[in-house]
Amino acid sequence: MMTKFLMLLMLLGGSLMAGATLDAALIHTLANGESDEKIRAIQDLGALATPEAVLVLKSLSDDALFVDGEHVFYLNGDQAIDAVTGLALTPIPESSDNVVINNRVRSELNTALSSLKLFDPKPSVRRKAAEALLNDVSPDMLPVLTKAVAQETDAGIRELLLLAVAQINLGSPEASLRLSAVQALENSSSPNARNLLTILLDPAHEPVEAVRRAAQASLKSVDNRLALSDALARIFSGISLGSILMLAALGLAITYGVMGVINMAHGELLMVGAYATYVTQGWFRLHWPQALEGYVLAAIPVAFLSAALVGVILERTVIRWLYGRPLETLLATWGLSLGLIQCARLMFGAQNVELTNPSWMSGRVALPWGLSLPWNRIDIILFSLFVLALVWVLMNKTRLGLFVRAVTQNRAMAGCMGVPTGLIDTVAFGLGAGIAGLGGVALSQISNVGPDMGQGYIVDSFMVVVLGGVGQLAGAVWAALGLGILSKFLEGWVGAVIAKIILLVFVIIFIQRRPQGLFALKGRFVDN
Template sequence: MTRTFGIQFPGRKLAPLLATAVVASVALLTSLGAHALSADQAFQMAAADDNDQRVEAINKSVQTPDAQLAAYLSALANDEVKTANGKAFIVRGDKAIDPASGAATRLPADAEDVVNSNYLRGVIDAAQAALALGSDDVEARRKAAAQLAEEPDASRVEIIDRALDKEQDARVKTLLERARAASLLTSDDPQQRMQAIGTLTHLKTPETQLLLNQRLTDEQDPAVQKALRRALAEIDDSLVWGERLGQIFSGVSLGSVLLLAALGLAITYGLMGVINMAHGELIMIGAYATYVVQLLFQRWLPEAAFGWYLVAAIPVAFLASALVGAILERGVIRFLYGRPLETLLATFGISLVLQQTVRSVFGAQNVGVENPSWMSGGIALLPNLTLPWNRICIVIFAFLVLGGVAFMIARTRLGLFVRGVTQNRAMASCVGVNTARTDTYAFALGSGIAGLAGCALSQVGNVGPDLGQNYIVDSFLVVVLGGVGQLAGTVYAALGLGVLSKLLEGWTGAVLAKIAVLLFIVIFIQKRPQGIFALKGRSAEA
């Protein structure tokens, strides 16, 4: 019997087993040594002599990934690494951890913080993305592949190739191909750069266009420069239609917003000739009503019901603005009929009162109104054309409101009275129409539509006391250009001005586009004072 450290072992019977175990242990340690994070490697990644050495150490480490490396990169990104005596330590609170073994250790008193520049942080993030390519979560792999394309490095091509061989998701594959080509674009080999240019040209996306443009500024090889210019020209030709369609959709979206903002004004101004400078504040009231409904849903209803708050806010916004409009008409405007200057001044004063009231109740700062989940995201039609769901919903909503107003004007008793009073107030009164009540109903209807505009605007912009001031002038321009009291003219003017503004913005910029649109309206009104659709018959002479 053999005695070792006080423990007895049967020498001859256990010797072969011990030999086998030693060989297996050595093989296992050798295997781990090839893939595990070493102490020297951890130090080089944290405190090399210069940034280039650190970058090289980080990029080399991800070639053989393991769980310890992922944890160490996370610690580097979170500024939880210190160095001392040629070693690196992960420090969390008052505990120090050896990144190579994962075991707790003692932190030397002279340990120094590791400082990461913005460039190094980008390298660390890209290294983490390279490790995430092996994740079981498809979304995590998509995010990682997109990040590698944004931070290309030729040393990661082998990692991307391994991920491409195993990847099954088509979208991740496309992103990985873009990342691989972007990485090859930084290679020292001109042939590899030419290969990358060919791949990126076939993808035809704004991201590949940006990558090629960036490379063109640094490229020295004439042949590669020529290939870059040819590829950029081909991508430009492919993307131009997406840009044009995007401008048209943006114009239609802006036009639908202007339509909602001007539709109520077309009714009140066309019916009674009232220059209502408080119309913008009625839009603001509708937006704040939407905000209040959102708060009620967040506080009193289950989280699953939050997506329906906007549906509930539509009638609330309409009724809130309609009630304020009715009070405004019965309390002030009905005493000022026939005196447009006094009406303008009175409603301007009321607009200031409404703004200050909102500031006193909700505060002077903008309030946050969230999009429901079903209005988030968009439809990707082309590589450079994505139609946001919130804009699509507003366009549909605007035309639904337009259809409802047109039906009300053409098919209901109230609409008949409104048309009668608009065309000949005295004759309508003679046949028994209560013109004063019709004025109140019409003004409340126009105000309620302004509230619907505020509800829609809360989904695409900030909600604050000055919300309505951004749309009051444009609303009057739409009404005057389309023809006073003409719904069809309001539609044509709103959509026309929206599309024209966005097309001009793409050529001249926002400020010059606004000036050009105003000049166009001035010239048009001089040539056709009654707008696009002029009143006909006796009403045109009134």
């Protein structure tokens, strides 16, 4: 939104400042000159690096630059914009040819455009351009780079650009330039900088002692920063994993933790939520493509309701007859999960289905310390906090929650006091199932959606609930976060599979030491 507004502003600004902006001779050479002349014109426009120049070059690249006698113009919506003045031409010229370029010119044009991307109004585009530069930078880009550094407002991109400048300077024959480049790299936190500096430690590469020593110092500070950012990244991905575990486990914390129903079909309720998201996306594509970006938001209630509906049906038909017989419940719900999986297979096919992240959930956000975090993970962490708050309020602040807690503590007494226990069971189970559906929405944005997806989460989510302690929402939250972070750190040391095994063994041992979980209830009623 913001960026679009900026772009509009720039366009407006460009047309207001008309006239002096671009050299008419240059534009005409570009439009009518020979190939070699065109190339020179492109290079000149590239060096200008103004928004107007970018627009002209882009139009050329898109075959949308036209010549009509004395006017060179491009199209912007319904208007024809004069390339020299930047003003709208009225009336729109009737007969015109577009400017044709050959492959040699086109490749030169692409180079120019890609370095011009450093001046693009969208930070994400500038970032990508800067990142591309780091892999392939040539000394003749120095003037463009210097200009870009001066204009850059985003700290993260500026850092990348400075790194590119330093990279060029490191290759310079002048020792003083190299030294200042090394010192400039001290503040970097990218692995590339580390690689560059490591090369300089070799006397064969760097003859000057002082530069080598400076490189050593810079390397150390870069390493420290890298270690920090690595640790932060791990904590973040741990929290992210934890938030997913929590979403998967929160519904279970109600059905199992509070109601005492072992629902082995819980993973399949996640799957129902994910498929509901998929169906919502399909509906938007078909009926309301303009709003496709928002399908995830619309999927939240859809997934909640569909999973809750499935949950209510399961509760009414099967689970309610098995209250107080946990082992039988376990087996019956396992059977239900098999049925749900097969249903999904028959309805949507055995293959995974395709879901696209909306743009506001894709891409990454850059933070200091060289950290860049994917948007979808951040959104899911926020979403899980939202769901957590929702569940907490429902269970602790509403009459429904009061009833649920009353029924689970003493069914007969609650019944005597006029609580409709049967209805409360159904509603509570539906709620737990609906929350599993919400978890499914989140999962659909980061992992594969397929009939078997739920199976992978059932062991994990039971671990979370059991570890956290039955009947304890807070326990489930801490257990999920703890398991998430621990597993990410372990993955760093021993790899994903062994990390998972270690965690399972850890949970098994933990439960043996402390069967009631992290947050235990104590007292006479515990044993029963």
